[in-house]
Amino acid sequence: MSLNQNTARSASSAIADTAADTGRRLPEQRPGMFKRKAATQESPAVNAVLTIILSFGAIIMAAPLVWMVSTSLKTKEGVYSLPPEWIPDPFVWDTYARVFDDTYVLSGIKNSLIVALSVTVVGTLFSSLAAFALAKLRLPGKNAIFLMLLSGMMVPFPTLMIPQFVMFSKIGWVDTLLPLIVPVILGNVIMIFFLRQYLHNVPDSLVEAAKIDGASYLKIFWTMMFPLMRPAIAAQFILWFMAVWNDYLAPIIYLNSPEKQTLQVVIANMNVQYATQRDYPLIMAASVISVIPILIVFLIFQRQIIESIALTGSKT
Amino acid sequence: MATTAPPAESTTVWTKEDAKASRKANNKLHRREHAWAAAFMAPPVIGWIAFLLFPLGFSVYASLTNWNGIGNMTFIGLDNYTRLLQDQYFWRALWNTVFYMIGIPIGLALSLALALALSRKIRGRTFFRTVYYIPVISSLAAVAILWQWAYNGDFGLVNQALGLIGIEGPNWLMDPTWSKPALIIMAVWKGLGYSTLLYLAAVQAVPRSLYEAAALDGASSWKRFTKITWPMVQPVTFFLVVTNIIAGSMIFTEINIMTPTGGPSWSTASLVWYVWNQAFRNLQMGYATAMALVLGILVLIVTVIQFRINRANDFSID
Incomplete structure (x- = not known):
């Protein structure tokens, strides 16, 4: 920002x-x-x-x-x-058994995991490569490229969702997980921004020395830059994972069949379906299940998450 | 670091030929570096073109047509935009969306107060920090479902709690007067931990010597707050205001889950909810695209204005 x-x-x-x-x-x-x-x-x-x-x-x-x-x-x-x-x-512990037997929560968890993991793992790799190039390699006009990428943060997703939907429906990707993965897997501007900033604190001479030693750029990235960036990557990775896991708008646009929906859409649909049957325990059990994994991740990585969020604000 | 230095071992005299050869080698090296740099930057750049620039261009064109998503796109000029100006639902949705922003100053004031409290040596402050942060990480869908139930007029947690202090609560989400405040309260509850964390980091970063000097000068604690703390945390306030307004303008999830029909008398429908409804339920793709573009432009204008006001935070990229 x-x-x-x-x-x-x-x-x-x-x-x-x-x-x-x-x-x-x-x-x-x-x-x-x-x-x-x-x-x-x-x-x-x-x-x-x-x-x-x-x-x-x-x-x-x-x-x-x-x-x-x-x-x-x-x-x-x-x-x-x-x-x-x-x-x-x-x-009534049985409600939790019912959640897994009678609803799409299990497939929802699976789909959410597929999307969130593929996006964040591959996307992190792409983002860190780009950040390395933007911070440490020479390319005429790279600052313009960086500004161009940053400008993407100014365009809200709702403005893009209709044309994107049409694009993906033309190639038959509606009701698959691909529209949730492909547009975001190529890199996350926020992550690129922070990693680039982070790498500015790493002296250029390190890279120069490695170059003189004849290391390839991929090798420099993998053996030197990636380990150096790891704390920053870890923090951004967790935040990104949580954002993808909790996303709701993009999944409801693309996913129609219940067995293909991500967890957030599954529980939202359960909320409509079971409220008429007054089955609130079931709805709440599904909601608990959707919150628990993230909660566990948070409690484990609490220190890193809190530090990186604190940094988010101060990097303004 | 524009050109690499000549090899260190060249203690002998440099001839013109040597320099030429070195430059040639350098050029080759540079080209190689450029190629790798371009390759590393390629994925996000491709993504930017394919999933941002192209859809945006398509949007501009589609907004000038009467397109329904499947059939032909007939060019109708600015009709969608003039229709939008006369569409009372659009204005209502815009008003609702702006109304939700009342939550932003409330949330910021509360979180700054919390951060100030948590910056003191209070027992269990790590515990408090965690508890206040848990709503932030909970998924918005789950939180919306939970609060929808909590706002139930007869059996909901909110009215039960109000009953304890003798207040008979309204039927929140069914009442046109209370539906928006209900959503604001929930949003403040959910976002409080995040802003608190940012403020806490900023408050702790204020040099102690400033407070000590002020205390020596006999400044009251209120003065110390207004003259030291508040200006020192101003960058965080700015960041939170900007990001909250952008996020607030995109409010959708809780609206769609808690009030699937736009609320009583359409009192909760937000702009994005209306766009989504028009595009994917009523298949008014052309019209919805026009609205989505207007939304994007409004967000842009508001953001630019904020940056203007906040001149102190000059924009620099390196």
């Missing part, structure tokens, strides 16, 4: 500072010289009040999701009990 170099630099170094902050403290200055404490010390009373407010907020943030899990384990009638029960009585 906005690319202010100074902000970017100061902010990314600042993040490095905060990261270091937790581990290593600056040597304390002699106390009592100035009124240092007044400015930096936090009032315990204020912090206690804030903790209470934050806890209250956390309840509001978590309640709907807890309720989703709770509803998924209720009986069909239990859903309507007043006052609402938070702990289902009895627990």
Whole structure:
């Protein structure tokens, strides 16, 4: 988006500072010289009040999701009990078996995985190659190419969806996963942008030295640049995976047959179909299933994800 | 790094021939490098041409026809655009879409407050950060389904919670007055963690010495906020405003899932939802394309205006 170099630099170094902050403290200055404490010390009373407010907020943030899990384990009638029960009585685990037996959730998971994995794995390779070339190789007009690619971020997908749909229907790709894969697999501008930025911190002399040693460009990329970019790639990869996994608009345009739909479309359609049958536990169980994989990924890679998101903002 | 240096071992005198040979070798090397660079850049460039430039050009043409997606495209000039100006549904959808943006300042204010709180040494702040972030990673489809049920007038979680403090909640999604606020509340809930995280990084990046100096000068904490924190996090605010407006202008998923018919009295239909409906349900492809282009242009204009206002963040690419 906005690319202010100074902000970017100061902010990314600042993040490095905060990261270091937790581990290593600056040597304390002699106390009592100035009124240092007044400015930096936090009032315990204020912090206690804030903790209470934050806890209250956390309840509001978590309640709907807890309720989703709770509803998924209720009986069909239990859903309507007043006052609402938070702990289902009895627990109906069978609903989850029904989700896998009677609905398209399983094929939805499979389709979502096919799309998300192929797009992100191959797309990451293409994006990092392009970022390497844009940052480190010589090509007349490469900055113009970069700007051209960036301009793609300015065009919202809804503006392109109708002509794209027509293109893909002409070649008979409607109701396949290809229209969800092909247009995005060739590279992700946001990823290219961040990786290019990242590579600017790598000295050019490294590449020059490798060239003089006679390494091929592919070799330089694979043995040198890719490992160097790995932290940045990992972070962008996860964010991209989550975005593709959670996408809804493109899949509902292209996928008609239930067994070909991605998970998000499957659960949205279940929402319509089973709401008339008042089978809310089933709908909620499917929703829980759609959230769980991403949640697990998030909890495992939480630190990397949070760092990369923090960087996203500061790279403005 | 325009030309590579002559080989290091050439301590002997350089003759004209040597220089020529070296230049020749360099040219060859450069050509090879250009070829590889072009090959590496090719996939995204091809994608850009095939899936951005070409569809965009096609859009411009299709918007000037009365095309229904299958039959012939008859050129009708600007008819689609004049029809759009008179289409009250278009204006309603545009109004709804703009209305949803009320959520942006609310969300930003809340998340900055949260970030300020989380930047203090509060116990369990990692836990809080995680909890506030979970809605962000949950899929929008699942969240929309969940909230649709939570907004149920009789059995929904929202009205049950309001009942606890003695408020009788409306039947949110069935009520033309409350349907848009309902969607805004949900959007704020979902996006809060993301903005908080960005603000948190920015707040923590503010040099402590600034606050210390201000405290020595006797600045109140409100003054320290308005004169130090707020200007220092301004780039993040700008980023969030721009990205939120772009994302907000494309709001679709929750509308289509929670109010599949555009809501009571068409109170929730967004622009993208209307475009999608016209194109893929009513097969008014030509008209829908015209609307989609107008949407794209509106987003562009708003973004450009924001960059103009935010002159401090000058655009530079290197």
